[in-house]
Amino acid sequence: MALHSITAHGMPELQGHHDVHHEEHWFLKYCWSTDHKMIAKQYLVTGLLMALIGGFFAYVFRWQLAFPNQPVPFFGVVTPASYNMMITQHGTIMIFYVAMPVLLAAFGNYLIPLMVGADDMVFPRLNRASYQVFLISSVILIWSFFVPGGGFGGAWTAYPPLSAGSQYNLTPSGSTLWVVAVAVEFVAFLMGGINFIVTAMNARAPGMKFVDVPLAVWMIVIASVMFMMSVGPLIAGSVMLVMDQNFGTHFFDPRTGGDPVLWQHLFWFFGHPEVYVVLLPALGFLAEILPVFSRKKLFGYRTLLYSSIGTACLSFFVWAHHQFISGIDPRMANVFAATTVLISIPIAEIMFVFIATLYRSSIQFTVPMLWALSFVAEFLVGGVTGIFLGASGADIHFHDTYFVLAHFHYTFFPIAIIGSFAGLTYWFPKMFGRHLNEGLGRVHFWITIISFNFIWMPLFFTGIMGDHRRIYSFANFPDLMTPDRILLREISSVATAVMGIAQVLFFANFFWSMYKGRKAEDNPYNANTLEWRCPSPPPHGNFAVMPTVYRSPYEYNHPDREVDFWPQDEPPAGQGELRPEGAH
Amino acid sequence: MAEQHPSHESGGIGWQPLARSVFLTTFLGAVIVVGTVLFYIFAGGEDLIARLIPANSSFAGDIDFVILVIAGIVGFWFFASLFAFFVLLYQSRRRPGHKPEYLAKHDHQLHTWVSWPHWLVIACDLIIIIVAVKVWHQVKQVAPPADTVIRVVAQQWGWTFRHPGTDNKLDTVDDIVTIDRLHVPLDQVVHFELQSKDVMHDFSVPVFRLKQDAVPGRTIKGWFKPVKAGAFDIQCAEMCGIGHGLMPARIFVETPEQHAAFLEDSARNASVPGGQSIY
Numbered sequence: 001m002a003l004h005s006i007t008a009h010g011m012p013e014l015q016g017h018h019d020v021h022h023e024e025h026w027f028l029k030y031c032w033s034t035d036h037k038m039i040a041k042q043y044l045v046t047g048l049l050m051a052l053i054g055g056f057f058a059y060v061f062r063w064q065l066a067f068p069n070q071p072v073p074f075f076g077v078v079t080p081a082s083y084n085m086m087i088t089q090h091g092t093i094m095i096f097y098v099a100m101p102v103l104l105a106a107f108g109n110y111l112i113p114l115m116v117g118a119d120d121m122v123f124p125r126l127n128r129a130s131y132q133v134f135l136i137s138s139v140i141l142i143w144s145f146f147v148p149g150g151g152f153g154g155a156w157t158a159y160p161p162l163s164a165g166s167q168y169n170l171t172p173s174g175s176t177l178w179v180v181a182v183a184v185e186f187v188a189f190l191m192g193g194i195n196f197i198v199t200a201m202n203a204r205a206p207g208m209k210f211v212d213v214p215l216a217v218w219m220i221v222i223a224s225v226m227f228m229m230s231v232g233p234l235i236a237g238s239v240m241l242v243m244d245q246n247f248g249t250h251f252f253d254p255r256t257g258g259d260p261v262l263w264q265h266l267f268w269f270f271g272h273p274e275v276y277v278v279l280l281p282a283l284g285f286l287a288e289i290l291p292v293f294s295r296k297k298l299f300g301y302r303t304l305l306y307s308s309i310g311t312a313c314l315s316f317f318v319w320a321h322h323q324f325i326s327g328i329d330p331r332m333a334n335v336f337a338a339t340t341v342l343i344s345i346p347i348a349e350i351m352f353v354f355i356a357t358l359y360r361s362s363i364q365f366t367v368p369m370l371w372a373l374s375f376v377a378e379f380l381v382g383g384v385t386g387i388f389l390g391a392s393g394a395d396i397h398f399h400d401t402y403f404v405l406a407h408f409h410y411t412f413f414p415i416a417i418i419g420s421f422a423g424l425t426y427w428f429p430k431m432f433g434r435h436l437n438e439g440l441g442r443v444h445f446w447i448t449i450i451s452f453n454f455i456w457m458p459l460f461f462t463g464i465m466g467d468h469r470r471i472y473s474f475a476n477f478p479d480l481m482t483p484d485r486i487l488l489r490e491i492s493s494v495a496t497a498v499m500g501i502a503q504v505l506f507f508a509n510f511f512w513s514m515y516k517g518r519k520a521e522d523n524p525y526n527a528n529t530l531e532w533r534c535p536s537p538p539p540h541g542n543f544a545v546m547p548t549v550y551r552s553p554y555e556y557n558h559p560d561r562e563v564d565f566w567p568q569d570e571p572p573a574g575q576g577e578l579r580p581e582g583a584h
Numbered sequence: 585m586a587e588q589h590p591s592h593e594s595g596g597i598g599w600q601p602l603a604r605s606v607f608l609t610t611f612l613g614a615v616i617v618v619g620t621v622l623f624y625i626f627a628g629g630e631d632l633i634a635r636l637i638p639a640n641s642s643f644a645g646d647i648d649f650v651i652l653v654i655a656g657i658v659g660f661w662f663f664a665s666l667f668a669f670f671v672l673l674y675q676s677r678r679r680p681g682h683k684p685e686y687l688a689k690h691d692h693q694l695h696t697w698v699s700w701p702h703w704l705v706i707a708c709d710l711i712i713i714i715v716a717v718k719v720w721h722q723v724k725q726v727a728p729p730a731d732t733v734i735r736v737v738a739q740q741w742g743w744t745f746r747h748p749g750t751d752n753k754l755d756t757v758d759d760i761v762t763i764d765r766l767h768v769p770l771d772q773v774v775h776f777e778l779q780s781k782d783v784m785h786d787f788s789v790p791v792f793r794l795k796q797d798a799v800p801g802r803t804i805k806g807w808f809k810p811v812k813a814g815a816f817d818i819q820c821a822e823m824c825g826i827g828h829g830l831m832p833a834r835i836f837v838e839t840p841e842q843h844a845a846f847l848e849d850s851a852r853n854a855s856v857p858g859g860q861s862i863y
Contacts, residue, residue: 080826155823161800162783168740168825254801260784261799294676296684325786327799330724334717341709341716348705351665358672360685365677373673380665384658391712393650393719397793400786400821465637466790468821472829479791479817557684564684 034124035540039131040110041431044424046138047102048507053142054093057086059500061472062455066486066493068473081170083472084153089145091156092178095274096185097138099416103281104227105134105189107423108196108220110431114531114538115214117205117547117569122198126191134188137181144177152178155470157267160252160260164244176245183238186231193224205530205569208549211301212568214529215553218305219284223277226312230273237266264326268319275411276315280308282419286354286372289426291554292527293369294361295564298554300353307346307353314343324395333392340390347383351376362557367441371422374449375414382410385460400470403463406456413452421445421506428513429520433537436517440509447502454495458488526565529553533569614664618656640816640837641792642809646719648793653715657708727807731772738778738785738798741827743818750847760850764833769843770813778804786821789835797822810837 033039064078071077078086109127113120121127145151152175154163163179166172200213200221240251241263250256252263283304291298298304320328320336354376363369385407388394398404428436459467462485467474474480474489523532534543547569555566633639633648676684733754735746745766749758754777760767768774778787780798788795789808796806818833838846 080829084823084826084828153826157823159784159823162823162825165783168783170826254799260801294684297687299687324720325724325795326784326797327802327804330720333720333724337716337720338713341713344709345702345705348661349702352701355665355669355672358669358676361672361676362678362682362684363673363676373669376669377666380662380669384662387658387712388651388654391650391654391716393647393716393723394654396720396723396795397647397651397790399795400788401790461636464633466817466819468788468790468819470823470828471819474829476830476832477817477819478834557686559686 032128034120034128036109036113036121036124036127037431037538037540039127040106040108042131043101043109043134044106046135047098047106047420050093050097050101050138052503054090054098055500055503057090057093059496061086061090062493062496064472065474066490068475078472080472081150081153084155084470085145085151085171085174087470088153088155088178089141089151092141092182094412094416095156095278096182097141099278099412099420100185100189101134102420103278103416103423104220104223105130105192107216107281107285107427108192108224110427111214111531112196112199112217112220113203114430114534114542115217115529116200116203116208117530117543117549118199118203119541119543119546121195122203123195127195130188130191130195133191134185137185137188140177140184141181144174144181147173147177149174157271158241158263159267160241160244160263161254163263164241164252164260166245176242179238179242179245183235183242186235189227190231193227196224197221205547205549208568212549212552214284215287215298215301215304216281216284219280219287219308222308222312223280226273226280226315227277230270230277230316233266234270237263261323261327264323265319268322269316271322272319273312273315275415276311278419279411279415280312282375282415282422283308283350285419285423285426286375288527288529288553289368289372289422290354290357291556292426292525293366293372294358294363295556296357296361297556298353299356299359301552301554304350304353307349310346311343311350314339314346318343318390321390321392321395324392325399337390337392337395341387343390344383344387351380351383367436367438367445368422368426370442370445371418371425374445375418375422378410378418378449378452379414382407382412382414385410398463400468401463402459402467402469405469406459406463409456413456417448417452421448424510427531428510429524430531430536430538432514432517433520433535434513434515434517435520435524436513437509440505444502444505444509447505448499451495451499451502455492455499458492462488462492523567526563528555528565528567530568533567611664613667614660617663618660621656621659638791638812639793640810640812640814641789641794642811643719643723644791644793646722650715650719654712657712661705661708724806727775727805728773728809730775730807732769733775733777734766734768735777735779736766736787736798737781738787738820738824738831739781740783740825741820741831743787743831743833745833747850750851758851760847762850764831766818766833766835767843767846768810768835768837770810770837770839773807773809775805775807778806783824784822785824785831786819788819788821789816790819791816795821810835813837813839813842 029038060072060075060078061083063072064083069077109121149171152158152163152169152171154169154175158179162168163175166175169175200217204213240249243249244251244253250258252258252260254260287298287304318336318340320332321340324333385403389398389404389407425436425441465485467480467485520536522534522536525532530547530549533547549568550570550572551566551568553568557564558566631639633651639645639648732748732752734748735754737744737746743764743766745762746754747760747762747767748754749756749760751758776787778796778798779802780800782800784800785798786795787798792808792810794806794808796804798804815834815836818835820828820831824831
């Protein structure tokens with residue numbers, strides 16, 4: 001690592017960790033490494049393991065719903081308490097321990113320094129601390145399943161007074177550990193988030209203007225800013241909830257002047273932006289993958305960027321659409337219905353940009369491209385069904401039914417699962433230096449996508465037909481036990497099991513290819529962004545020569561070029577290595 | 585963005601006919617799909633939702649109408665986008681001799697293709713907001729004068745219903761209190777006072793399109809007017825603990841004769857020790 005290349009980035013005082021770029025003791029390498037790529041992989045593996053737990057829970061309670069009160073294969077009889085615990089922890093795990101660590105933390109850590117042309121995060125030790133704290137929080141969450149009384153079962157939204165009193169929820173330790181685990185995790189993501197923001201602002205390669213920053217980086221940065229702005233109220237709420245649970249305070253206790261609806265405001269003020277916190281990184285992946293495999297410049301870089309910022313801002317003003325019928329003043333619903341429906345404008349704009357990018361392109365249907373394209377198609381379903389719920393009049397019927405769940409999963413599955421698979425299959429050669437098996441990837445893709453639609457399409461209809469969520473057995477409701485409803489539930493549950501089994505293909509492909517896959521070139525896709533300009537996998541310190549950026553990341557098929565791509569750091573013809581105006 | 589080549593226009597000539605064909609296909613496809621649905625609705629299928637779940641209250645049809653209006657509008661957008669998406673996937677598939685186009689900047693005309701849908705989306709949003717808020721106002725913000733008033737009390741894990749009895753006044757000696765069975769007269773405006781003794785619950789009658797959270801410490805008022813006799817499910821729609829799936833109740837919508845019989849029966853039972861009135 002030449003010293004001048006570090007100094008050129010204007011941050012020599014932060015480079016103390018650079019003199020340890022040699023082979024390290026395994027403890028230092030795996031438990032104390034400050035390399036952003038190692039931390040990213042640790043976030044990734046932790047997230048994937050948590051996904052297995054969350055997915056298994058989904059299989060168990062889906063089976064119980066289709067075949068009530070019969071023993072579930074590989075689990076046993078589902079009691080109401082274990083059912084409640086599993087739906088609660090499924091939601092918690094999939095949002096906070098899968099989507100956040102994989103989309104935001106793993107890819108944020110991996111991509112930001114590589115894509116902006118830096119040798120590491122600006123605060124590498126803070127980054128290490130972030131993962132360590134996250135790991136502790138995961139351990140606390142899993143521990144909470146095994147304490148006396150069992151894990152918390154009051155739904156992932158944890159509405160008090162149910163969540164605040166063990167006389168109501170019957171999980172005296174589980175509920176406190178649940179709140180603590182989630183709150184500790186927020187600390188981890190705040191540390192990660194500040195790193196993402198500062199790195200993208202201060203450690204960009206010389207010449208990288210704000211419109212030259214790849215959109216994946218932009219999106220993760222916007223998401224981090226949103227997370228920081230929204231999480232404060234929830235952390236305050238969590239502290240109040242823990243105190244209500246254990247120290248006899250009455251913040252949410254109506255008998256002594258507290259207000260249980262206050263929690264809902266604090267929770268959803270965070271909870272709605274949170275959806276966009278995980279949505280934006282996935283959109284960022286699409287913005288990288290679609291141009292590469294359609295060999296065409298992204299249609300409307302600024303449109304996408306500004307629409308995303310618009311979505312982010314607007315998402316702070318829609319939270320009460322989760323509370324239309326929760327006892328808030330009904331007049332408030334009118335305001336929130338309007339703001340909610342207006343979110344369709346920037347989101348539609350984003351979808352137009354993606355679809356328009358395909359126009360007159362040359363599409364290669366590789367596995368990452370299939371995932372990216374399926375995101376567009378599936379997210380459209382989630383987007384349009386959201387309108388029904390934002391429209392207050394229609395929400396009276398749909399609220400808390402399976403229609404909500406189906407809508408939510410049509411947004412969240414594309415985000416958390418399709419987005420993660422798109423990112424993983426796309427950046428796998430860079431991360432591990434080897435290619436995934438293409439054929440296995442396709443089989444896995446098609447089984448996953450088809451079974452996903454078979455899980456959730458029927459549940460839109462059971463939702464319209466009056467199935468409410470979080471009810472462990474519909475057998476107690478005569479109106480809900482008609483043959484058509486039962487059939488729809490069974491289709492959904494069998495599809496869940498199929499999808500679960502199909503993930504074996506992914507994990508087999510993932511771990512086999514990591515060691516035995518075809519060796520990957522530095523730039524296997526002929527992509528433009530900087531992460532493809534360093535070795536696969538990149539060494540500690542990333543770039544042999546720190547790059548200088550000359551152009552936007554999406555210059556494909558430029559008419560002046562022989563080849564159909566134009567890397568960001570390739571000097572223009574007739575110009576030397578130096579660019580006069582330099583960095584920002 | 586490609587400031588090096590500001591002079592480079594949208595590339596090849598002849599994108600306009602192609603774009604026009606893409607968008608015409610899209611538009612026509614969406615119109616055909618949505619048109620078929622609309623035709624079906626106006627040809628006697630306005631009960632599209634009611635075929636899935638009966639619409640048994642006076643405002644159920646209005647809420648179903650909101651749902652159908654939204655379904656028509658977003659259905660158009662959904663199919664239009666999907667058609668455009670798949671048409672483009674087919675047209676742009678990689679094949680020999682097919683070269684992608686380089687767009688140096690927002691081409692004015694291409695931009696139009698994105699911006700007019702954008703304004704259309706705003707117009708559609710306004711329609712949806714107006715329709716939704718109108719029905720919301722009618723169901724949740726105002727209520728027709730009450731013919732009878734009941735009290736619904738939720739607790740872990742059951743429902744207590746207080747009926748006004750023969751004098752049609754709550755909190756008098758002839759009130760009828762029942763557990764998990766609610767009796768209301770057909771075609772009468774029923775006001776309810778919803779309370780909870782412990783945690784959040786939710787009083788939901790899907791066939792009425794009625795749903796309201798019960799918040800401990802508050803009395804929340806609402807109304808409904810049943811228009812069809814029969815017995816229907818009441819569900820708790822807010823997670824309330826391990827018995828959340830175990831608090832089913834039934835609502836009995838009764839003709840005047842049936843309701844009179846219920847009142848008479850209850851009055852007789854109430855005079856017997858150990859009878860139905862347990863308060």
